[in-house]
Amino acid sequence: MGSPLVxxxxxxxxxxxxxxxxxxxxxxxxxxxxxxxxxLDAGHGPALLALxxxxxxxxxxxxxxxxxxxEWIAPRIGLPALPFVPIPRFPGxxxxxxLGAWKARHVARWxxxxxxxxxxxxxxxxxxxxxxxxxxxxxxxxVDPLTGxxxxxxxxxxxxxxxxxx
Numbered sequence: 001m002g003s004p005l006v007x008x009x010x011x012x013x014x015x016x017x018x019x020x021x022x023x024x025x026x027x028x029x030x031x032x033x034x035x036x037x038x039x040l041d042a043g044h045g046p047a048l049l050a051l052x053x054x055x056x057x058x059x060x061x062x063x064x065x066x067x068x069x070x071e072w073i074a075p076r077i078g079l080p081a082l083p084f085v086p087i088p089r090f091p092g093x094x095x096x097x098x099l100g101a102w103k104a105r106h107v108a109r110w111x112x113x114x115x116x117x118x119x120x121x122x123x124x125x126x127x128x129x130x131x132x133x134x135x136x137x138x139x140x141x142x143v144d145p146l147t148g149x150x151x152x153x154x155x156x157x158x159x160x161x162x163x164x165x166x
Contacts, residue, residue, distance in 0.1 A: 002114040003056055003057055003058055004055060004056070004057040004114065004117070004161055004164055005058050005059075005060055005111060005114055005115070005116035005117070006048065006051060006052050006055070006059050006060070006116070006117050006119075006157065006161075007062035007085070007118040007120075008059065008060070008061055008062060008063065008069075008082075008119055009062055009063045009118075009119055009120045009121060009122075009143075010038075010063040010064075010065045011065075011121075011145070012121030012122075012143060012148070013119045013120065013121055013143045013145075013149050014040060014041075014073060014077065014148065014149060015038040015039055015040060015073075016039055016147055016148030018146045019039065020039050020041070020147065020148055023041045023042075023043055024039040024040060024041045025039070025042070025076075026038070026039060027039075027040055029073075030072075031065065031068035031071070031072055032068070038072075038073075039148075040076045040077050041077065041148075042077055042078055044149060045074075045077035045078025045079040047151075047154055048079065048154075051154055051157060051158055054158065054161075055161035055164070057117075058083070059079065060082050060084060060085065061082055061084035061085065062085045062110075062118055063084070063085075063087070064087055064089075064090075064103075065084075066085075066086060070084070085103075085107050085110040085111075086110070087102070087103055087106045088106070097128075098122070098124050098128075099122050100120075100123065100124035101124060101125075101128040103120070103122060103125060104125050104129040104131075104135075105128075105132060107135075108129060108132035108133065108134045108135035109132075109134055111136060111138075112134065112136075113134060113135075113136035114136050115137040115138060116136065116137075116138045116139075117138070117157040118138065118140045118141065119141050119149060119157070120140055120141070120142065121143045121144070125140055125142075126140045126142060139156075139157065139160040141153050141156055
């Protein structure tokens with residue numbers, strides 16, 4: 001089965017779409033020469049590391065940022081370089097369905113039946129991941145993209161991961 005995974009999306013999860021509370025700082029990032037303005041909370045890194053350590057889990061990116069998250073996001077929130085799900089550019093609805101379906105397809109394949117928690121904001125990812133062959137036991141923690149990751153999301157993940165050990 002392997003150790004459980006904690007999968008992290010960036011936009012809408014670690015980078016909320018509306019101006020967040022005062023724990024967040026504004027950053028400029030330029031992956032592949034395209035500049036983005038992001039809101040990031042340096043407290044997320046230590047909290048996610050503690051979650052993974054307590055659960056004996058491995059953190060990984062499940063975001064269109066792929067390896068760019070290691071350069072532009074991880075150091076700003078206190079995370080080391082992490083493995084990532086290689087999610088190719090969304091090909092459009094004819095081939096990919098929806099953003100949630102496209103990501104779910106690649107997440108299920110990459111996790112190889114390992115149990116995982118996925119912090120994600122795509123509204124249909126919950127239904128899609130469960131229908132994907134190869135998806136192991138999982139919990140998709142739906143994050144409101146306007147507010148981003150909260151302590152309640154982390155508590156939900158910790159409870160579910162704790163139940164795996166039983």
